[in-house]
Amino acid sequence: MNIEELSPELQEQIKEAFSPELLEKAKAAQSMEELLDLVASEGMELSEEQLELVAGGCGCDNCSPLGNCF
Amino acid sequence: MYYRVNDDIALRGWKDIPYAYYVKDEPGARKLTSREFFCMLLCDGTTDLEPSSTLERLERRGLVSRCKKGDAPSAWSAYRRCGNAHVPKMNLMLSGRCNYNCPHCFNAADNAPLMTEWSFEDLVRLLDQAQACGIHSVMITGGEPMLHPRFMDAVREIYARGMYVDKINTNGSFICKDVLDELRAIGCDPLMKISFDGLGCHDFMRGVAGAQERTLRAIELCVENGFKVAAQVQVNRVTAGSLNETLCYLDDLGVSSARLIRTSESDRWLANAAGATLSVEEYYATSLEVCGRYAGHDHTMELFVWQLLSLSPASKSYRLFPVRFAEGAYHDGCSRCLANRQMVAITSAGEVVPCMQMSGYFAKRGISLGNVHEKPLSDILASDVYQTVACDTVGDLRRRKGKCATCRHFEQCAGGCPALALILPDREVEGVRSIDADPSKCLFFDGDWQQRIKTMLAGWNCK
Numbered sequence: 001m002n003i004e005e006l007s008p009e010l011q012e013q014i015k016e017a018f019s020p021e022l023l024e025k026a027k028a029a030q031s032m033e034e035l036l037d038l039v040a041s042e043g044m045e046l047s048e049e050q051l052e053l054v055a056g057g058c059g060c061d062n063c064s065p066l067g068n069c070f
Numbered sequence: 071m072y073y074r075v076n077d078d079i080a081l082r083g084w085k086d087i088p089y090a091y092y093v094k095d096e097p098g099a100r101k102l103t104s105r106e107f108f109c110m111l112l113c114d115g116t117t118d119l120e121p122s123s124t125l126e127r128l129e130r131r132g133l134v135s136r137c138k139k140g141d142a143p144s145a146w147s148a149y150r151r152c153g154n155a156h157v158p159k160m161n162l163m164l165s166g167r168c169n170y171n172c173p174h175c176f177n178a179a180d181n182a183p184l185m186t187e188w189s190f191e192d193l194v195r196l197l198d199q200a201q202a203c204g205i206h207s208v209m210i211t212g213g214e215p216m217l218h219p220r221f222m223d224a225v226r227e228i229y230a231r232g233m234y235v236d237k238i239n240t241n242g243s244f245i246c247k248d249v250l251d252e253l254r255a256i257g258c259d260p261l262m263k264i265s266f267d268g269l270g271c272h273d274f275m276r277g278v279a280g281a282q283e284r285t286l287r288a289i290e291l292c293v294e295n296g297f298k299v300a301a302q303v304q305v306n307r308v309t310a311g312s313l314n315e316t317l318c319y320l321d322d323l324g325v326s327s328a329r330l331i332r333t334s335e336s337d338r339w340l341a342n343a344a345g346a347t348l349s350v351e352e353y354y355a356t357s358l359e360v361c362g363r364y365a366g367h368d369h370t371m372e373l374f375v376w377q378l379l380s381l382s383p384a385s386k387s388y389r390l391f392p393v394r395f396a397e398g399a400y401h402d403g404c405s406r407c408l409a410n411r412q413m414v415a416i417t418s419a420g421e422v423v424p425c426m427q428m429s430g431y432f433a434k435r436g437i438s439l440g441n442v443h444e445k446p447l448s449d450i451l452a453s454d455v456y457q458t459v460a461c462d463t464v465g466d467l468r469r470r471k472g473k474c475a476t477c478r479h480f481e482q483c484a485g486g487c488p489a490l491a492l493i494l495p496d497r498e499v500e501g502v503r504s505i506d507a508d509p510s511k512c513l514f515f516d517g518d519w520q521q522r523i524k525t526m527l528a529g530w531n532c533k
């Protein structure tokens with residue numbers, strides 16, 4: 001998979017999401033799986049604090065259920 | 071092979087959450103791994119993709135589908151990154167006016183000349199800004215929101231921007247079949263949160279003769295027409311005696327849930343019903359007794375006791391709101407209040423507050439986090455003062471070295487409700503940056519209410 005053959009919009013989004021170093025490595029990726037492995041290896045996973053904010057995120061049992069307030 | 075993101079899925083990112091997704095008409099953003107996110111970016115209908123386990127997984131989860139070349143995701147589905155911190159919900163006070171005259175509420179009809187209301191033009195501008203900030207769901211409140219002359223148009227404008235109405239707070243007086251049919255036609259299927267303060271008490275609590283009959287009819291109509299209803303019930307010395315009978319009645323009507331709420335010491339309530347307020351301890355005791363009776367019979371309706379617990383008859387279980395963290399689960403980075411963190415409340419005057427509970431406190435003291443008539447919503451959400459309150463963590467609270475810092479219950483409690491921490495203390499809190507312990511939770515832990523509840527609800531599981 002050649003990242004430079006992706007649509008301009010997608011290339012823009014990738015540039016916005018990834019560091020210049022990752023982008024360079026991504027350009028050299030030979031396949032989609034290699035590209036996805038590269039992304040996964042770059043430590044971009046959400047932190048525990050970030051996961052708290054998204055459903056199915058951090059495992060706090062009683063994180064201030066909104067049903068209490070509203 | 072070509073894939074596209076499904077029409078009911080929207081990829082979003084924010085300053086603090088680079089990637090997540092929304093499901094149409096369902097609450098909250100959902101997590102993605104970086105691999106899944108990147109794979110979904112490639113599902114743009116124009117990128118020729120090889121088979122992969124990630125793609126298969128996404129397809130199985132209903133996030134992407136195979137398509138013809140060129141079949142791009144919808145504009146709503148396509149990835150959009152917002153410059154502000156992640157805020158998925160908005161609590162919008164559509165109108166400060168009300169046609170009822172509740173003795174406890176500042177928005178009562180008596181105070182109508184003081185009340186503001188959104189002009190339609192300003193509302194549309196606000197909704198544009200909300201959409202740009204990545205807000206997904208809107209809870210509409212008031213006053214009485216259906217009093218707004220363009221109420222249905224407001225609902226349409228929300229849906230036109232890919233957002234949805236998840237709840238409507240209403241006194242029910244404007245609910246009729248036509249209104250429900252019109253909401254349905256828009257695709258609006260909100261939880262109808264209808265105030266009902268008890269059999270024999272409701273007319274007094276709403277300040278209007280005939281309110282009970284109208285409200286009960288509204289509840290019946292909602293249930294008959296497939297709308298879920300949550301009844302909101304004030305708890306004070308006037309209503310306490312009717313609670314048991316009222317809850318049974320509401321359950322029989324098919325109401326999904328009822329929430330008991332302590333009537334707080336507002337100026338108007340103190341002027342109209344001096345001595346009718348229950349202390350927090352009395353509220354806990356009254357509510358617990360009601361819960362005990364409720365749990366002893368076959369019921370379907372869920373019961374919430376504001377700030378204290380919820381009862382789920384279906385699973386014969388209850389949940390304690392003051393116990394924020396199970397043992398060993400505490401971590402410093404958690405939000406002080408997820409409601410503050412995930413919802414922005416906007417008053418009918420355009421003031422941005424972390425929650426409506428705090429709005430009266432702020433207004434009385436001239437505290438402003440920002441007004442959307444003067445500044446864009448995105449700027450207010452990014453402001454230091456808003457971030458201080460909304461993004462306050464339990465670790466921040468502990469580091470302020472107030473009462474919470476040395477409390478042995480802290481890693482279970484985490485400080486409780488910041489609104490009550492502002493409103494309840496006997497002495498003035500030194501501004502929003504110094505919000506400390508919520509006294510109602512200190513009472514809960516110091517008064518061993520966990521054990522009392524366990525005893526009263528013996529045979530029920532505590533989740």
